[in-house]
Amino acid sequence: MFVSRRLVLASASPARLRLLRDAGFNPTVVVSGVDESSVDLADPWEHVQAVAELKALTVAKGDLAGSDSVVVGCDSMLLLDGELLGKPADEADAVARWHRMRGRTGVLLTGHCVVDAATGQVVQQVADTVVRFGAPSDAEIDAYVATGEPLRVAGAFTLDGRSAPFVDGIEGDAGNVIGLSLPLLRRLLAELGVEVTSLWR
Amino acid sequence: MFVSRRLVLASASPARLRLLRDAGFNPTVVVSGVDESSVDLADPWEHVQAVAELKALTVAKGDLAGSDSVVVGCDSMLLLDGELLGKPADEADAVARWHRMRGRTGVLLTGHCVVDAATGQVVQQVADTVVRFGAPSDAEIDAYVATGEPLRVAGAFTLDGRSAPFVDGIEGDAGNVIGLSLPLLRRLLAELGVEVTSLWR
Numbered sequence: 001m002f003v004s005r006r007l008v009l010a011s012a013s014p015a016r017l018r019l020l021r022d023a024g025f026n027p028t029v030v031v032s033g034v035d036e037s038s039v040d041l042a043d044p045w046e047h048v049q050a051v052a053e054l055k056a057l058t059v060a061k062g063d064l065a066g067s068d069s070v071v072v073g074c075d076s077m078l079l080l081d082g083e084l085l086g087k088p089a090d091e092a093d094a095v096a097r098w099h100r101m102r103g104r105t106g107v108l109l110t111g112h113c114v115v116d117a118a119t120g121q122v123v124q125q126v127a128d129t130v131v132r133f134g135a136p137s138d139a140e141i142d143a144y145v146a147t148g149e150p151l152r153v154a155g156a157f158t159l160d161g162r163s164a165p166f167v168d169g170i171e172g173d174a175g176n177v178i179g180l181s182l183p184l185l186r187r188l189l190a191e192l193g194v195e196v197t198s199l200w201r
Numbered sequence: 202m203f204v205s206r207r208l209v210l211a212s213a214s215p216a217r218l219r220l221l222r223d224a225g226f227n228p229t230v231v232v233s234g235v236d237e238s239s240v241d242l243a244d245p246w247e248h249v250q251a252v253a254e255l256k257a258l259t260v261a262k263g264d265l266a267g268s269d270s271v272v273v274g275c276d277s278m279l280l281l282d283g284e285l286l287g288k289p290a291d292e293a294d295a296v297a298r299w300h301r302m303r304g305r306t307g308v309l310l311t312g313h314c315v316v317d318a319a320t321g322q323v324v325q326q327v328a329d330t331v332v333r334f335g336a337p338s339d340a341e342i343d344a345y346v347a348t349g350e351p352l353r354v355a356g357a358f359t360l361d362g363r364s365a366p367f368v369d370g371i372e373g374d375a376g377n378v379i380g381l382s383l384p385l386l387r388r389l390l391a392e393l394g395v396e397v398t399s400l401w402r
Contacts (some may be wrong), residue, residue, distance in 0.1 A: 024348070024363040129370075134384050143398040147225070162225040164376055165397050167385035169330075174375035175365055183335050186366035196366050197344040 003122070007199045008117075010059035010073040015153075015160065021181055026201035032058040032073070044077065044084045044109055045126045051075035052111030053124055060115035061142040069117040070194060076179050078131070078155030080106040086154050094150040099139040101133045101157070108155060108177045114188040123191045127181040129172030133157070136166040154179075205282075208400045209318075211260035211274040215355075216361065217380040225400040226384055233259040233274065244283045245278065245310055246327045252276035253312030254325055261316035267312060270318040271395060277380050279332070279356030281307040287355050295351040299342040301335045302358070303367070309378045315389040324392045328382040329372030335359070337367040 008094040009017060009027040020027050032055040039054060041047040052135065056073025078085045080101065088094040091137040108131050136144065144163055157163040159170070159177045173181045186196040210218060210228040221228050231255040240255060242248040257274025265272065277284045281302065289295040309332050314325040337345065345364055351357040358364040360371070360378045374382045387397040 008316050019365075022361055023365045032212070075235070140396070147401075157376055160223055162401070164220075164224045165383040167374075168384045169373045170375060171372050172370045173368075174371060174378075176362055177375075183369045184367040186335070195341070197341050200344070200348075200363070 004068070005194055005199065006067070008056045008059060008064060008069045008071045010071050011179075013074075013179050014160070016074060016146055019175050019178055019180050019182065024200040027072075028069075030059045030062075030064070030071075032056075035056050036075070044079050044188055045111075045128075047084060048075045048077055048109045048111035049113070049124060049126050050111070052113040053122070055193045056113040056115045056121070060117045060120075067117045070189065070192060071115045071117055072180070072185065073113045073115075074180050076108060076110040076121045076154045078106050078157075079128075082105070084109075085156070088151060088156045091145050091151065093157045094145045095141055097156045098136065098145070098150075099138075100178070102141070103135045104133055106131050106133070106155070108178060110176050110181060112181065112184055112188060112190065116192045121192060123188045125184060125188065127172050127173060127176040127184045129174075129176045131157075131170050131177060132168045134166045134168045140166065205269070205376045206343060206395055207268070207270045208399065209260060209265060209272045210255045211272050212380075214380050216277075216359070217249045220376050220379055220381050220383065225401040227276065228273075228400065229270075231260045231263075231265070231272075233257075235259050237276070238285060245280050246312075246329075248285060249276045249278055249310045249312035250314070250325060250327050251273070253314040254323070257314040257316045258323070261318045261321075265318045268318045271390065271393060272316045272318055272380070273386065274314045274316075275311055275381050277309060277311040277355045279307050279309055279358075280329075281305070286357070287309075289352060289357045292346050292352065295346045295357045296342055297335065298357045299345070299351075300339075303342070304336045305334055307332050307334065307356070311377045311380060311382060313382065313385055315386070315393065317393050322393060326385055328374060328377040328385045330371050330375075330377045332358075332371050332378060333369045334370045335367045
C-alpha cells in the first residue's frame, strides 16, 4: 500500500528549509519552541543528538500525533579544540572566534532525528563533517562580522553565505555543515520505510 | 588608491550566479558565446582550464576591454575512471551514468580564470574536489532523471539540487562542485590586488 507522507521540519532555520526546498521537497515548518539550554550533555555527539530528538519529539507528539507526518529535527554545533560552539554571543565574540578558527580545522556536528508521527517510531544519527577554515585577514574578519551574518549561525560561519570564501574545504557532506545532511535523511527515512523521492513535490 | 571594481561572470550557469549572490556579490553576467567544442585537450586539468580561459578572455577582450571589470570564467567537468564527463546526451545517458557512478568516487574539476580587464592581467587555477556518490536504487535513479535536472549539469548530478541525497560526501570545496570555488576566487582576486570583501554589494 502506498501512503503519501508529509515532511515536517521541526526547525526555524532558513538554511535548513532552503536545503530541503532546493532538493525538491516542500516541508511544512513547525517550530518546537523547546528550551535548548535544558539539554547539557558532556559528549558533543550525544548533546546535538539529544537536542535534535527533543525538537522532533516535541513537534511529533503535539497536534501532529497520529498523522501521516514524518518530522525531522536537527541541531548543529561546531567542535573546535574539544569545545562545542553554537552561535557567538556578540560581534566581539564572533571576531574572537574567527581569530581562533582561521587556518585551523573543526568538525561540524549535526544531530538528526526523524519521527514517524503515525507510529511514534524514532530513528536518529549524528553526521560530522570536517571543516578546514581558510585564513582571512583581520580586515576581512572585521568586514565579515560587520555584515551580521555570523551572529545568526552555529559556529559563526556559513558554507552557503558570505564566509564561503574563507572556508578552504570540507570532508563529508556539505548539507550537514549548512544544517541538514540529505544523504543521512535519505537513510533515516528508508529505515521508516519512506523513499526520499516519494516526498518530492 | 582605492578603486571600486565590477565583478563580471562570463558564464550562463544559474548555479554559479547563485553561489556568487549567496556569498554577497552582485556580478554582471556576460555570456561569452564561445564554442566549447573548439577546445579538446587530453589532460583533464588542462582542458577545463583552457575552456575557462577562453570564456574569460573572450568577455574581457570584448566591450569590457580597458574597463574596471574583473572577469571570471569557469568550466566544470566530472572525471570518472580517467574519462572527463560533461552534460549527459539524453535521459538514457543520464541513467547509464548514474548506474556507473553509484557507490563510486569521482573528481569534479573546475577551471577558473580571472582577467583584469583594465590591465589584461590573467590569473588562473583548477580546483578539484573528490565526490563520493551514494547508491541510489534503480527506481531512485529513474525518478531523478525524470525530473530533467541531470540533463542540465556537468557530471549529471548536483550537490545543491535533487541529487543531494545521492551524494554521500566530498573532499574539498563544495562550491567547486556546484561550479565555482569561492576560496580559490578569493586567492585569484588577491593576486590581482583585489580584496574579495571589496566586491560585496
